[in-house]
Amino acid sequence: MAKPNTLRALIDLTKTTQTLLTHYQSSLSPHNAKNAPSESLPNPLETAKACTTLLKSHTTTLSLLLLTPPLTPSALITKIGDVSSGVLSGLVAAAVADNLKANSENGLGSLMSAELRAGVLRVLGAWGEVLALVVRLAEKRQDDGGSNKKDEGPTEAERQSVLATTGVVWEACDQLLKFCDNGIVGLVVKKAEEWRSVLLDAVEELKEWGEDVDEDDEDGFEGSDDEFAGDDDIFGAANKLGKGDVKLKALLDTSVKKLKMVGMLYQALIKRRLKTFPSSAQPSSSAGEKSTEDKETQQDPMVKLEKLMVHLRAIPEGVDDLASAFYDLDENEANAMFEKCCSEAKKAVALVRQSWTGTDDEFTTWSGKWTDALNAE
Structure with a gap:
């Protein structure tokens, strides 16, 4: 011992x-x-x-x-x-x-x-x-x-x-x-994947909510042998989408469709822009010494990447606000939030339309078609 x-x-x-x-x-x-x-x-x-x-x-x-x-x-x-x-x-x-x-x-x-x-x-x-x-x-x-x-x-x-x-x-x-x-590239890819997942989860919840239409079923509560049979209808009626909410339902369908397109954009950006970010552009031990103004003048890729991540983070945050507006049956607010989400997505595309070296590539062509599809009625 x-x-x-x-x-x-x-x-x-x-x-x-x-x-x-x-x-x-x-x-x-x-x-x-x-x-x-x-x-x-x-x-x-x-x-x-x-x-x-x-x-x-x-x-x-x-x-x-x-x-x-x-x-x-x-x-x-x-x-x-x-x-x-x-x-x-x-x-x-x-x-x-x-x-x-x-x-x-x-x-x-x-x-x-x-x-x-x-x-x-x-x-x-x-x-x-x-x-x-x-x-x-x-x-x-x-x-x-x-x-x-x-x-x-x-x-x-x-x-x-x-x-x-x-x-x-x-x-x-x-x-x-x-x-x-993995450094910067690994981090931005991880975060973009997380935000895409949050976005798509929220879109799926919105879709399910839109399918749960209040049918004003007269047979639901009266005459039932179960004294609690109508409870779900009573407690859930406040934020159900009614059959008469035609404009709100149309806006919801459009939002779900186009936000799924935004989910596709995340995939494309991850593959064509985030994973291809040049190692030579990543911050060194002297990161922070160069002013933001100098970086802007030189079109520093790090500045673009930072701005891109701001847009990609803002989209799922905006979708949360969009969902709240739909649940409140507030058509004007929902429309404003939807436009804001689309605007953030289009800013992200425009920011990195060209490659990190400033040339056109496959993503440049694809992004043009994607933007046209998002803008289509």
């Missing part, structure tokens, strides 16, 4: 590390991260990637130490110290780096910073589970410290806990590594 004093030292160090981890997690909350002291790093994503790779390696070694009898507190203390002294602080520094915060006023800077913080927080949370497991196993060995029996290693339940906890860390690390490798 491990000596009680070394077990005590392991427990104390692990609990101290848990406190440090809690502090790091708090510092990465949206409010605190904005005001947290930070420094500029040559490349925050590369720093995060290097630290994440180390953490995954250290976690693998630590899990083997936990699975292999006898428990060796000194080796565990060294490994936890290695993580605390450099890896954790490096991850946090990358997540709040000035390079990212310098770009936080534009859409992409804000998105990149938020996604990196979220990824780091997932990793820190997973590592916290490892620390909790170490404390439990060490305290159990400490409780058995007075016996002379040989340490036969973890029980089957403990083995499964070690493997499962290690797996959670690996998964969180792999997600963060993928994010770092």
Whole structure:
């Protein structure tokens, strides 16, 4: 069995590390991260990637130490110290780096910073589970410290806990590594896919709502043997589309049809514009040093990409307002919101009608036909 004093030292160090981890997690909350002291790093994503790779390696070694009898507190203390002294602080520094915060006023800077913080927080949370497991196993060995029996290693339940906890860390690390490798392109593609999904879900709900027409069925409640038979009609009547709402129904049908076309636009933009964004145009360690005015003058692709993402994010947000107007049976508001959504989509198309190098391509031709179809009655 491990000596009680070394077990005590392991427990104390692990609990101290848990406190440090809690502090790091708090510092990465949206409010605190904005005001947290930070420094500029040559490349925050590369720093995060290097630290994440180390953490995954250290976690693998630590899990083997936990699975292999006898428990060796000194080796565990060294490994936890290695993580605390450099890896954790490096991850946090990358997540709040000035390079990212310098770009936080534009859409992409804000998105990149938020996604990196979220990824780091997932990793820190997973590592916290490892620390909790170490404390439990060490305290159990400490409780058995007075016996002379040989340490036969973890029980089957403990083995499964070690493997499962290690797996959670690996998964969180792999997600963060993928994010770092994919960079700007991976981020904008992910966000565009998410917004497209939100858009299409909302369109499908609108379609289903439009099909649930209030027929003013006189046989629904009166004469029924079930005293609750008409409850659905009574409570749902307020926002049902009536048979007489011909103009609103026509507007709904048009909205559903054309918003599905906007969903097609997302697919085309993801394939032809977002995934083809040139690596040479992506922000470097000096991101934010060049003024927006200079970028506009030079037709910087990053400026176009940032504007494009603003339009793509605004569309599903506008569809939420459109749905609310339909549910309120407000034809004027619904029409205004529908026009706003279409306007955002057309601005997005016009912004990147040509390729990132300023030449016509397949998307240029397709976008012209798409715009004509959207404008058609």
